[in-house]
Structure formats: structure tokens, C-alpha cells
Amino acid sequence: MSSLHLAILAPLIVSIFIPLFYKIFRRIHTGWFVLPLPILLFVYFLSILPITMSGKSLIKIINWIPSLGINFTVKVDGLGLLFSLLITGIGALVVLYSIYYLAKNKEKLNHFYVYLLLFMGAMLGVVLSDNLIVMYAFWELTSFSSFLLIGYWYERDKSRYGAQKSMLITVFGGLAMLGGFILLYIMTGTFSFTELMSQANDIFNHALFVPALLCILLGAFTKSAQFPFYIWLPDAMEAPTPVSAYLHSATMVKAGIYLVARFTPVFGEHYLWFWLVTGVGILTMIWGSVFAVKQTDLKAILAFSTVSQLGLIMSLLGAGAAAHHYKFLDENIFTVAVTAAIFHLINHATFKGSLFMVAGIVDHETGTRDIRKLGGLIHFMPITFTISIIGAFSMAGLPPFNGFLSKEMFFTAMVHVTEMDIFNLETWGILFPVFAWIASIFTFVYSMILVFKTFTGKYQPEKLEKIPHEASIGLLISPAILVSLVIIFGFFPNLLSDSLISPAMASILPSLLGAGEEFKVHISFWHGINIELFMTLGVIILGVFLYQTLSRWKPIYKSIPEKLALNRFYDFLIEGVQSGSYTFTKSYMNGSIRSYLVYVFAFFIFILATTLIGKNAITFDTSNVSSIGVYEVILAIFVVLGSICILFAKSRMTSIILLGAVGYTVSLFYVLFRAPDLALTQLVIETISVALFLVCFYHLPKLRKFETRMSFKLTNALISIGVGAVVTLIALSAHSSKLFDSISQYYVENTYKEAAGKNMVNVILVDFRGFDTLFEITVLAIASLGIFGMIKLRLNRRKEG
Amino acid sequence: MEILMAFVIGILFMTATYLMLSKSLLRIIVGTGLLSHGAHLLILTMGGLKRGAAPILGGNAESYTDPLPQALILTAIVISFGVTAFFLVLAYRAYQELGTDNIEEMRGTEKDD
Amino acid sequence: MRKTNNIILETAIKVLLFFIVLYSVYIFTAGHYYPGGGFIGGLMTAGAIVLLLITYDIKTVEKILPVNYRILTGIGLLFAIGTSAGSLFFDVPFLTHAFGDVQLPILGEVSLHTATLFDLGVYLVVVGVTMTIIQTIGEDE
Known part of the structure; x- marks a missing residue:
């Protein structure tokens, strides 16, 4: 982590603390806490000036996703530094101005400065990133922060309209630009801008040259409000004036200019x-x-x-x-x-x-x-x-x-x-x-x-x-x-x-x-x-x-319709898309969960069965199977019986207990299949799940006196038999055909060498595939907060409703 | 063993689907529970069963069973617990608010909210 | 939950609980070498607390263990993210773990892992999540 990276990330880091400052120091305008940052950054970038003046550039790399060629590479050259100075310099002045422009007791300053700092960091990222993908990420972040700032007074209709318009147009352009970057990657095999320049000749003669050029220009033109995409900029003026001065005249709209300047050596x-x-x-x-x-x-x-x-x-x-x-x-x-x-x-x-x-x-x-x-x-x-x-x-x-x-x-x-x-x-x-x-x-x-x-x-x-x-x-x-x-x-x-x-x-x-x-x-x-x-x-x-003579000839403008054709086209498009998708969605989203599930399962059967048949993938090979033991047969019978019994269960309690029984049997399967971690986890989870089910239905009054058995439905039965058959076929074929070597040998070999652990499953979880686990626990946390919210927050909702 | 398991998994999926297509919310949840059991066993079976020792180094085992499916399943078990719990509470709240667990009766159009 | 009056359970739980929690901690710390780890350890600890909930009522348990489980979840997530992001300060990619053997008093030579810190995050999140779920439902009348 070099000081350059820190300079880009500093606004983002400071923005985290803005709400705290706002809350704790209510009497001091939050802007005063923000102001030192752009000034410091401006001075920092000034100190780099001698390097670019001597014709050199500064490059610092943090490996991010090296396997995909995506690294957080920061490169300061003449162009990047010019923009950085603009961003931080004008930024400092705008923050100072905003302190007097936005009243501290009337405005949501905590929101405002978070968005503003978000923008500042993102914009610095755009002009200093050497990696196209990283630059794209920052580019979109500027669009988001612009959206939030235009919609700052979100209670106004026009603010929301302007925010949405700018978002749609600039993000559309951003996506086109991403397409251009990917085309460049196909041509050269690199996302690094420096390497791209050295291959400029190869790119020039490539068949994809023109599409890439068009895509990237589309990104630049939408961002820099060029004809005919400029229509978002006048509507963006709904933002507070400091924002207009900063984003919509001095910096963000110049990102397109920057992009064109950057790509001039290539295109x-x-x-x-x-x-x-x-x-x-x-x-x-x-x-x-x-x-x-x-x-x-x-x-x-x-x-x-x-x-x-x-x-x-x-x-x-x-x-x-x-x-x-x-x-x-x-x-x-x-x-x-x-x-x-x-x-x-x-x-x-x-x-x-x-x-x-x-x-x-x-x-x-x-x-x-x-x-x-x-x-x-x-x-x-x-x-x-x-x-x-x-x-x-x-x-x-x-x-x-x-x-x-x-x-x-x-x-x-x-x-x-x-x-x-x-x-x-x-x-x-x-x-x-x-x-x-x-x-x-x-x-x-x-x-x-x-x-x-x-x-x-x-x-x-x-x-x-x-x-x-x-x-x-x-x-x-x-x-x-x-x-x-x-x-x-x-x-x-x-x-x-x-x-x-x-x-x-x-x-x-x-x-x-x-x-x-x-x-x-x-x-x-x-x-x-x-x-x-x-x-x-x-x-x-x-x-x-x-x-x-203005008053004489200005009436000519009256012959031009009040809403320009381009704006009208945009509104028409948005309305058309909205009503069109509404009608389309309405035609199949009829509010019944059962129909949705029928769609899902029917599609599941259709796509898997056709692929299996079309690719000739159904194979059946018994040469490589493992032996069948007595215990396993008994367990299999238990699972099958248990699951079928649930179908005929009358009461809720019976089906919950049967589900628990199936779960415990499955955990015994894990024991037999040499998966001790799974067996332990499944056992404990099953216990807690059953407790949870029972706790949930402990309170509930019985709605009907007689709980009924499920009535038989032919379509449901056909669909479920279809699903079962397709899954069985997949299980059989997957076992019988080995198209690739398993990667598990890698884990067996490296578990001790690389991670100094002996339990491979645990090492995979916390080390080799740590990202999965990280996101998994995040999902769990979100689920628990969701449950907490569903139960605790309803009183408020009732009051509002 | 793999062949037998394939059929067990098929039956698990079948009953799960049938339950999920029913009208009672609780049955749908039970169905998702069964479905996740089926999916876990499917992943395990695909990796091959009972080949070598449990994936813990240190014994004198010559080969180990594939640890990767196990890691994936471990993640899946815990996630499915979270999802089931969420779903269960959703059903519980719906039950309290709407007084029914029949999804056909819960069906809402835009007019009534 | 209703106040139950089950002497056998109440007496047994006092002894058992200690063992379950101890075992869950063992299973958690042993996870890198033997079956176990953050998930199982966390679930087992949560299971022990659930057992406590079943035996006594929620208010008693809250008195014994005055823990805000939502905050526990947050702490766990911070542990996991912090361990993962910590590697960035050593100029290695996100989530790179380090390990080494350290001589500790009493315990002797011990192999220490940053992966364990990550796993501790997992453990805390699992306990926090499970208990948040059960507690909120249990408290609801």
C-alpha cells in the first residue's frame, strides 16, 4: 500500500467517519472536518509535480486479481496529475464554499459530504488508475455519486428525474466503455494501459479496432455530455450549486475528455x-x-x-x-x-x-x-x-x-x-x-x-x-x-x-x-x-x-418546441420501457407462488433434459462404483421412507419430525462416506433446525381444526417425477463420465505445505476458498438481521400503515 | 453404492418438488429442506464415494476422499440453515398477519395494498 | 417461553453445559488439524445455549449471559474482514494467511495461524446468527 494508493482511498476512508463527526459535533459544520483532506491531497499532488515535469511517471502496483490481469495499478503522469490537481484543488474550494452555502441545521450534511468524498475518491481513481477494469469501477462510482448528489434534495420531483436521467445515460455509456475495454483485452490480452500503448500498432490493424473505438467514445460522449447525450446535464442542475460547480462543470464531466485524451495514442x-x-x-x-x-x-x-x-x-x-x-x-x-x-x-x-x-x-x-x-x-x-x-x-x-x-x-x-x-x-x-x-x-x-x-x-x-x-x-x-x-x-x-x-x-x-x-x-x-x-x-x-438586439431576435426560439425532440425521445423511451415491461411482466407474474415454481421446475426439466440428450451425455457405467454395505442400504431405506411419509403426513408436527429424521439419517450417511466435518455439522444443524421449527409453531394457533392430507394433483406429480428422473440421470451420468481430472489432488498435496493444516475441509474453508466463507457468513448475518427486523419492527409498520 | 445413491437422491428431489408445489407454506419449507439434503448428497456422490480415508492428513492413508465437495457442502449446509430459518420466520409472520398458510389465499394484487 | 419445572433437566444441564461448551471450544480450536472448525464449534456453542433456553426461560438466560448477539455477529464479521484485509498491509493479496511456530509459556511450542483468527470470526458469526434467530422468535409473543 503506497502513499499514492492511500491518496486515492483517503476520501473514501474519511467518508466513513463523516456521519460520526456529524453526530458528535453537531455545532460545528461538518464541512470543516472535510476541508483539510482535499487541501492535503492537493499539496501531496503538487509534490509529485517535479517528477512529471521531468517527463517521468510514477507507478505503484497492488496485486488485486493477478490471475485475471486486474491489479490496482496507479500511474501518475502529466495528464493524470493535471486532473488530480484539478480534482483536489477545485474540491477544496468547493468544500469551503459549501460550508457557507449549506446551512448546518437545515441540510443533511452527513449525506452530502459522504457523497462528495465518495466522488472525490472515485474521480481520483479514474484519472490515476492504469488498469482499465479498476478505472471502469471508479468510473461507475463517479456516476453513482453524481446520481446521489443530483438527487440530494430527493423530495423534489425534478431532482429525482434529473438523477435518474443522468444515471441512465452515464451508466449506459459506462457499460459501452466496459465493452470497449473487453474488446481491447481480446485484442491484446492485457488490461494495463501502459502495455496497451506499446501494442498500439497491433490494435490499429485488428478487426475489432473500430467497434472498440466506438464503444469507448460512447462512454466518453455520455460522460462529457456531448451531442446527443448532453440532455442529462441541464437536468443535473437540480443538485446543490457546489455540486454543480464541482461535478457538473469542473471535474466529472471532464472524465470523458480525460478518456479521449488517454486513448488518443491508441486510436x-x-x-x-x-x-x-x-x-x-x-x-x-x-x-x-x-x-x-x-x-x-x-x-x-x-x-x-x-x-x-x-x-x-x-x-x-x-x-x-x-x-x-x-x-x-x-x-x-x-x-x-x-x-x-x-x-x-x-x-x-x-x-x-x-x-x-x-x-x-x-x-x-x-x-x-x-x-x-x-x-x-x-x-x-x-x-x-x-x-x-x-x-x-x-x-x-x-x-x-x-x-x-x-x-x-x-x-x-x-x-x-x-x-x-x-x-x-x-x-x-x-x-x-x-x-x-x-x-x-x-x-x-x-x-x-x-x-x-x-x-x-x-x-x-x-x-x-x-x-x-x-x-x-x-x-x-x-x-x-x-x-x-x-x-x-x-x-x-x-x-x-x-x-x-x-x-x-x-x-x-x-x-x-x-x-x-x-x-x-x-x-x-x-x-x-x-x-x-x-x-x-x-x-x-x-x-x-x-x-x-437580443429582444428582437430571441422570439425565433419560440418556434422551437418547449421540450426538445431529444428530451421528448428520452421521456418516450423511458415511459415505453416502463409500461412495456409492466405489461410483459404482468402477463406471467400472476402472484401465485405455485405458478412460479412450476415455471422454474418445468424449465429445469426442459433445459437439463435437452442438454443431456442433445450432448449425448447420458452414460451408464458400473465399472467404477464402490461397494454397497448393509448399513448404507438401511440408511437409504430410511431416507426414502421418511421423505415419502412426509407426503402423506397429516399434521405439521409429523412432517417436521419426519424432516428431522431424514436430516439425521443424512448425517449418518456422511459418517459412512468419510466426511466427519459434515456429519458433525449436519447433526448440530438438524437439532437447531428442529428446535427452530418447533419454537416457531409453538405459538401459532391452529387455524383449522382438521389438518388435511395433501390432495393428489396429477400435474404436480408429473413435474416432480420429471425432476426426480432428471436428477437421477444427472447423478448417474456425472458418476459415469469423467471429463476432467479432479482438482482435489491439489488440496491433498498443498494443505500442509501451503496452509500448515491437516484437516483439508477446514483449510479449504478458511484458507483456499476463504472468500466463499467470508461471503457466506455475511449472508448469514444478513439473514439473521432480516429475521430480527421481521419480528421486531412490525409495530412501527403497523403504526405507519 | 453410487447407483443406489443416485436413486435415493432422485426420490429426495421428487418428494421435495411435490411438497414445494403444494399450497401449504409449511410444506413448501419442508420441501426446501428435503431439496437441500438431496443437493448435498448429489454433490457428494458426484465426487465419488468411499475412496480412501477421511480427508484429514496424518494417518497412514494412501489416498483420501475428495475434500472439495465436502467443503462445498459444509458451506451449503450452513447457508441452507440460514435460508430455512429466514423462510420459516417469513411464513410465521405471514401466518400471524394474514391468518392463513395457504399461498393461494395470500395471493395479492396491487389493488389491495 | 413458558417457565418449565423440570428438576432432572435443570440439574443435568448445569453439568452438561460446561462440557458441551468446553467441547465446542476444543472442536473450534482443533479445526485446522482434526474434524471441527468455526462452523461446527459455533453451532455447538449455540446448541448449548439453546439447551439452556429450553431448560430455563429466556429472561433467566439473558441474566446469565447478557450478550447482544447482533453485536456479536458484527464483531465476528469484523474479525473475518480484518484478518482478510490485514494481508493487504503486508503487500500480499487479500485473504493471504500466515502461520508460524511460536514458543509459548506453559503450552510449549504452538503453531499459530492467522487462519484461526478468521475462523474465530466464523465462530462468532455462527453463534451470533443462530442465537439472534432463536432469541427473536422466542421473545415474540
């Missing part, structure tokens, strides 16, 4: 990868930005804006992957796309995080997030206004903020796409800069709406629930830190270039680097008078014009 050279990632990305960007303008809820605007910005980063990664086709490092103009992607990833986290927090502050202080009701808040909340205007200007791509720099680079990258001479880009390439430009204009417009509709304009106190005033200092710290980063990264972008961007690029485009080489990243404000500058100027001019 990047294929034309499908370029077209899907870049095409879907740019389409998402334009779609998200156009619809963001239509929204009236602050958080909805931010949600669509996040969708759009994720599309931007996605398209950059796709365009950057094309750099693989130009195998030279110097003067490779296409790598700028990857630089821009990483740079914008960081920038987006800073400005979008601050904007979400501002939206939360506005909501907190005025009681509404509807821009039709807001306005004129600049006089009441000057600091909040300053923060939001910096964030929004950065998002719009205005100098001197960091958003301007990455937006410029984005344009550069998109213009370069037209210069590529691969994948038919000579013809279609021109569309990319055009789309990018249009989307940027709309980005500008909604950024302006966000600030000026909220803070300027007419103050409408009659529409607000509270009298607005400036937020408390605690709420302002986190967004203030983020916007100061916006400014710092804007003026000194090269703080990031060597420390974070260059190592991350090395992880995405390793094939372009020779030994000891690294990407030289230099970000500058002024590129001279070039096409990007004119594009930015055009964005500003057209953007201002469109914002000014």
Missing part, C-alpha cells in the same frame, strides 16, 4: 476518431451555445455553456490527434490543438467554477435564479458583480483573461485543420473554423446575458423573495480565488506551460516525442495581425450587436 490515428471526436465536439459546441442563449435560469445557462465548452475541448482533442499523421516535432503546427485543449481545460475549470459559485450566491441571497426577475444587483452585490464579470469575460474570450488566450489558440487550431491534407479535409475542413466562429459569437452573447441581465438593468424588488445584500465573506472566498487565477493565468500563462501543459501533452502525443524530448509550449498574448485576431474582433463586434 488517434484513425480517421473515424478524428471525425467523431472533432465533429461531435464542434457540433456540441455550437448546439450548446445556441441553446444557452435561450435559457432564463442562471444555472441552465451555465449548464448549456458547459455542454458547449466541453464540445470545444473535445473538438480540440480530435484535431490534435491528427497531429499523429505528421511525425515531426518542430514546426508541427497541429500540436497547438492539444495545447489549447489542456489550457482551456484548466481555464474552464477556473472561470466556470467561479460563475457557478456566483450563480449560487445570487440564488442564496435573492431566492431566485431567473434572469427575468433579476436585475440591478450591482448596487447590492458589488464584489459578486466583479467576480462574475471577470469570469464571464474570460468565458467570452476577452483579453486580458485566460479565456482569451485559449480561445485564440482554439481558433488557431481550427484554422490549421483546413491546412490538413488528410481525411478529405481539403473539402470539408473549412467548416470547422466557421462553426467554431459562430459558436463563439453565441458564447459571447450568453456570457453577456449572464452578467448584465443579472447585475444591471432594472431592479425588481417585488419579484424577489428576499432583500438582496452582499454575500458573506465565506461564500466569496472560493470564487474570488478562482477569478484571481483567471487573471493570473491570463497575464502569466507560461506558469502553466512547462509545469502542467507540456507533461500532459507528452501523455497524449507520446509518439511525437523522441527520448528525452519534451513539448516546448509558449503561450503569448500577441501573435501579430492574423486571421485569429480578426475572428476574435468579429466575435466581439457581432456579439455586441446580437446582445443589443
Whole structure:
């Protein structure tokens, strides 16, 4: 267990104690107990920075299931570290913000922080796992924690709807991704990402390449809310605002980006990868930005804006992957796309995080997030206004903020796409800069709406629930830190270039680097008078014009139906599946246990009999049988007689006693068959069982005066004779045919050598097959708790009912 | 011996099935009890009977009976105890609440809850 | 359960109980070498307590043995999980057991196993579960 593993697991471990802190220290906000953890982790990950800066990576392994190639391998490289810093850094700010945002005596803080820490650990696991299966497990855990956080106010209909929607879509994508991983495993025989990269060429020429690519992209697109799967993200805004800032803008939705970046070395050279990632990305960007303008809820605007910005980063990664086709490092103009992607990833986290927090502050202080009701808040909340205007200007791509720099680079990258001479880009390439430009204009417009509709304009106190005033200092710290980063990264972008961007690029485009080489990243404000500058100027001019005339052209949106076709399709699908499965289930689940058992047994007979006959498996061989002793015959007669007598028993008591008799006889069988452990266990169990049966029926009143014998039923008799016959056939055939050597010799040989025990059965139970036993006692514990609950808790239920 | 056991097991399964298809809840539980006996004996028989000594090292035995089925059965015995107990209490509670042990009378549709 | 008045049983149980419990503990500890182990030992201990329940009534038994069996189950599970997870701290896979011979005072050389700790978990869970079941049903009126 290395410190790296501990860093990933620490949030999960701390989360166990959160309910305790909550219960014991009621007067202290639980968030204060959580806050040190992300800060500590952030510092810890910073200390790894020198290693990745020198182009190396850190690998630690814990063997988990080595026989299946599944190990908890942690690998920190440039990309993973960048994400880890984002997760812990933004995490710390969000926790701090949440302390002031969520009131300690009104909210279920114990739930909230457990979910949040669960997410933090899971997300760190996603970005640091080198093993695909482990990564998948963490990936799904992020979906679960997102589900729980969106549904945090579960008494609201919309929260539940949003939670379910995000869960269904992201888990669907996650499963597709798992399929992709398994396809990769079939191709290469490894789940380790590092080994996968070394076999990239073999994978490229494999027949399963395209299916694996599609599956993995499906996972990335659903998680990162790309078109057409983005529909879950706007509904996810029902979560508390700190969660939206953290999961649904800065980190979790970027897991898809991470996945695409991670797999660029494997899939990047294929034309499908370029077209899907870049095409879907740019389409998402334009779609998200156009619809963001239509929204009236602050958080909805931010949600669509996040969708759009994720599309931007996605398209950059796709365009950057094309750099693989130009195998030279110097003067490779296409790598700028990857630089821009990483740079914008960081920038987006800073400005979008601050904007979400501002939206939360506005909501907190005025009681509404509807821009039709807001306005004129600049006089009441000057600091909040300053923060939001910096964030929004950065998002719009205005100098001197960091958003301007990455937006410029984005344009550069998109213009370069037209210069590529691969994948038919000579013809279609021109569309990319055009789309990018249009989307940027709309980005500008909604950024302006966000600030000026909220803070300027007419103050409408009659529409607000509270009298607005400036937020408390605690709420302002986190967004203030983020916007100061916006400014710092804007003026000194090269703080990031060597420390974070260059190592991350090395992880995405390793094939372009020779030994000891690294990407030289230099970000500058002024590129001279070039096409990007004119594009930015055009964005500003057209953007201002469109914002000014917003009221004239906004009615166009009304021609678009209120519920988008995609959402309608989703709802239709969910309802259809629900009613369809209900009708289907209703047709055979008629509430009678007997019918269910008839299904089970009929199927049992059918499937086993057809397999036995179809595989020609019925054999009968008497050469290898053991002798029959007198005692055994007597016992066999006892068992048979006992079990048949139960059929004719009239009273409950008789059948219980007969069952006990059969059980004791069976334990005598174990004695004869040299199974002392079994005999002992069976004897004691039988005693306790009979006691239990009697205790249970001791209290019960007799319902009917005359207990009746079972009436004979032909169908039942036929089915049971069938079951008996099939089992007999199986027992005979299993004995007569030995297809495999028994593995028991292994236990005989190793019981003393490996486990230093002499009783093989016990050694198998506690050592060789300890997992079975572990789960078995867990099942027992659950059964006993179930019994306890059934008997003790009914009074409460009756009161409720 | 294995042949004889095969038929004993078959009969155990047969009676168990017949009991489980009956209407009385108690008979169903007794049926599951018989079914687990049958299954245990089936696993034991499949591994071969009476070959060598009991699976405990130390004696001068040349060969041992297969220990793996025994370990599996030991687990199964205890689990089936847990399940039977759970089932029994379920029946007991149903009996108290509904006043019947006839499963056809317990049959509920969505309307009545 | 109703208060019974059975002198023979009550007298016999006082002696027998001691032997049964002692034997069950023996069977539990001997499990690694001879027939026995956590399951059988646990069941036998539980059986002894059930015998006590049959002889006296539940309240008396609760006075003699004031044990919360649900918590006992939990402790047992912790033992089992703890022993299994403990191996992780030695950089070996989950559930790897260790053993060694240790010189102890009075007992002399004894072979000690972490597997026994695991088995102790099993033992406690089995006792806890069985007694929880029987006790809850028995208490129910």
C-alpha cells in the first residue's frame, strides 16, 4: 500500500467517519472536518509535480486479481496529475464554499459530504488508475455519486428525474466503455494501459479496432455530455450549486475528455476518431451555445455553456490527434490543438467554477435564479458583480483573461485543420473554423446575458423573495480565488506551460516525442495581425450587436418546441420501457407462488433434459462404483421412507419430525462416506433446525381444526417425477463420465505445505476458498438481521400503515 | 453404492418438488429442506464415494476422499440453515398477519395494498 | 417461553453445559488439524445455549449471559474482514494467511495461524446468527 494508493482511498476512508463527526459535533459544520483532506491531497499532488515535469511517471502496483490481469495499478503522469490537481484543488474550494452555502441545521450534511468524498475518491481513481477494469469501477462510482448528489434534495420531483436521467445515460455509456475495454483485452490480452500503448500498432490493424473505438467514445460522449447525450446535464442542475460547480462543470464531466485524451495514442490515428471526436465536439459546441442563449435560469445557462465548452475541448482533442499523421516535432503546427485543449481545460475549470459559485450566491441571497426577475444587483452585490464579470469575460474570450488566450489558440487550431491534407479535409475542413466562429459569437452573447441581465438593468424588488445584500465573506472566498487565477493565468500563462501543459501533452502525443524530448509550449498574448485576431474582433463586434438586439431576435426560439425532440425521445423511451415491461411482466407474474415454481421446475426439466440428450451425455457405467454395505442400504431405506411419509403426513408436527429424521439419517450417511466435518455439522444443524421449527409453531394457533392430507394433483406429480428422473440421470451420468481430472489432488498435496493444516475441509474453508466463507457468513448475518427486523419492527409498520 | 445413491437422491428431489408445489407454506419449507439434503448428497456422490480415508492428513492413508465437495457442502449446509430459518420466520409472520398458510389465499394484487 | 419445572433437566444441564461448551471450544480450536472448525464449534456453542433456553426461560438466560448477539455477529464479521484485509498491509493479496511456530509459556511450542483468527470470526458469526434467530422468535409473543 503506497502513499499514492492511500491518496486515492483517503476520501473514501474519511467518508466513513463523516456521519460520526456529524453526530458528535453537531455545532460545528461538518464541512470543516472535510476541508483539510482535499487541501492535503492537493499539496501531496503538487509534490509529485517535479517528477512529471521531468517527463517521468510514477507507478505503484497492488496485486488485486493477478490471475485475471486486474491489479490496482496507479500511474501518475502529466495528464493524470493535471486532473488530480484539478480534482483536489477545485474540491477544496468547493468544500469551503459549501460550508457557507449549506446551512448546518437545515441540510443533511452527513449525506452530502459522504457523497462528495465518495466522488472525490472515485474521480481520483479514474484519472490515476492504469488498469482499465479498476478505472471502469471508479468510473461507475463517479456516476453513482453524481446520481446521489443530483438527487440530494430527493423530495423534489425534478431532482429525482434529473438523477435518474443522468444515471441512465452515464451508466449506459459506462457499460459501452466496459465493452470497449473487453474488446481491447481480446485484442491484446492485457488490461494495463501502459502495455496497451506499446501494442498500439497491433490494435490499429485488428478487426475489432473500430467497434472498440466506438464503444469507448460512447462512454466518453455520455460522460462529457456531448451531442446527443448532453440532455442529462441541464437536468443535473437540480443538485446543490457546489455540486454543480464541482461535478457538473469542473471535474466529472471532464472524465470523458480525460478518456479521449488517454486513448488518443491508441486510436488517434484513425480517421473515424478524428471525425467523431472533432465533429461531435464542434457540433456540441455550437448546439450548446445556441441553446444557452435561450435559457432564463442562471444555472441552465451555465449548464448549456458547459455542454458547449466541453464540445470545444473535445473538438480540440480530435484535431490534435491528427497531429499523429505528421511525425515531426518542430514546426508541427497541429500540436497547438492539444495545447489549447489542456489550457482551456484548466481555464474552464477556473472561470466556470467561479460563475457557478456566483450563480449560487445570487440564488442564496435573492431566492431566485431567473434572469427575468433579476436585475440591478450591482448596487447590492458589488464584489459578486466583479467576480462574475471577470469570469464571464474570460468565458467570452476577452483579453486580458485566460479565456482569451485559449480561445485564440482554439481558433488557431481550427484554422490549421483546413491546412490538413488528410481525411478529405481539403473539402470539408473549412467548416470547422466557421462553426467554431459562430459558436463563439453565441458564447459571447450568453456570457453577456449572464452578467448584465443579472447585475444591471432594472431592479425588481417585488419579484424577489428576499432583500438582496452582499454575500458573506465565506461564500466569496472560493470564487474570488478562482477569478484571481483567471487573471493570473491570463497575464502569466507560461506558469502553466512547462509545469502542467507540456507533461500532459507528452501523455497524449507520446509518439511525437523522441527520448528525452519534451513539448516546448509558449503561450503569448500577441501573435501579430492574423486571421485569429480578426475572428476574435468579429466575435466581439457581432456579439455586441446580437446582445443589443437580443429582444428582437430571441422570439425565433419560440418556434422551437418547449421540450426538445431529444428530451421528448428520452421521456418516450423511458415511459415505453416502463409500461412495456409492466405489461410483459404482468402477463406471467400472476402472484401465485405455485405458478412460479412450476415455471422454474418445468424449465429445469426442459433445459437439463435437452442438454443431456442433445450432448449425448447420458452414460451408464458400473465399472467404477464402490461397494454397497448393509448399513448404507438401511440408511437409504430410511431416507426414502421418511421423505415419502412426509407426503402423506397429516399434521405439521409429523412432517417436521419426519424432516428431522431424514436430516439425521443424512448425517449418518456422511459418517459412512468419510466426511466427519459434515456429519458433525449436519447433526448440530438438524437439532437447531428442529428446535427452530418447533419454537416457531409453538405459538401459532391452529387455524383449522382438521389438518388435511395433501390432495393428489396429477400435474404436480408429473413435474416432480420429471425432476426426480432428471436428477437421477444427472447423478448417474456425472458418476459415469469423467471429463476432467479432479482438482482435489491439489488440496491433498498443498494443505500442509501451503496452509500448515491437516484437516483439508477446514483449510479449504478458511484458507483456499476463504472468500466463499467470508461471503457466506455475511449472508448469514444478513439473514439473521432480516429475521430480527421481521419480528421486531412490525409495530412501527403497523403504526405507519 | 453410487447407483443406489443416485436413486435415493432422485426420490429426495421428487418428494421435495411435490411438497414445494403444494399450497401449504409449511410444506413448501419442508420441501426446501428435503431439496437441500438431496443437493448435498448429489454433490457428494458426484465426487465419488468411499475412496480412501477421511480427508484429514496424518494417518497412514494412501489416498483420501475428495475434500472439495465436502467443503462445498459444509458451506451449503450452513447457508441452507440460514435460508430455512429466514423462510420459516417469513411464513410465521405471514401466518400471524394474514391468518392463513395457504399461498393461494395470500395471493395479492396491487389493488389491495 | 413458558417457565418449565423440570428438576432432572435443570440439574443435568448445569453439568452438561460446561462440557458441551468446553467441547465446542476444543472442536473450534482443533479445526485446522482434526474434524471441527468455526462452523461446527459455533453451532455447538449455540446448541448449548439453546439447551439452556429450553431448560430455563429466556429472561433467566439473558441474566446469565447478557450478550447482544447482533453485536456479536458484527464483531465476528469484523474479525473475518480484518484478518482478510490485514494481508493487504503486508503487500500480499487479500485473504493471504500466515502461520508460524511460536514458543509459548506453559503450552510449549504452538503453531499459530492467522487462519484461526478468521475462523474465530466464523465462530462468532455462527453463534451470533443462530442465537439472534432463536432469541427473536422466542421473545415474540
